[in-house]
Amino acid sequence: MSRSIVAEPLTREAFAGFGDVLDTAGEADKLINQGLCGRYHDRARLDFADARAGVSLFKAEPRSLPLKLDMVERHPDGSQCFIPMSMDGFLVVVAGDEGGKPGTPRAFLSAPGQAVNFHRGTWHGVLTPLVAPGLFAVVDRIGEGPNLEEHWFEAPYEIKT
């Protein structure tokens, strides 16, 4: 069985089963600030169970494709939103759940200006920039407990374009 995965362009539709894609495609939901700013309103479903949300900054080492994918993880108690602080695309990996374990992963390449929000409990690859500086704002759960489940694959996948 081929363990290679071809990365797809990130679209709201393709990602819908895993989370939200935030971008400024199309018209803004409302114009604010005397018409000088378009607000793309309330574009992510955040869920932190009984805890609070936090905003952290992540500065991650860039990776290169093809990439060896050894594991995915999930946060059973909260959603997690990756917001790039540069106009660079990055790699987003997700997988459906099959009886408590991830199914075959899917890989997406984001367009500049796109952010993603993994819905609570969605299997995903860790934050994976493809170019420096790898700087992201991350909105996720701040609370008790690990809120982390990892799954290491028996054999790695290769993610490529």
Ligand SMILES: NC(=O)N[C@@H](O)C(=O)O
């Ligand atoms: N561990 C952590 O804060 N980040 C991961 O959840 C990740 O998805 O990168």
Ligand code: NI
């Ligand atoms: Ni995560």
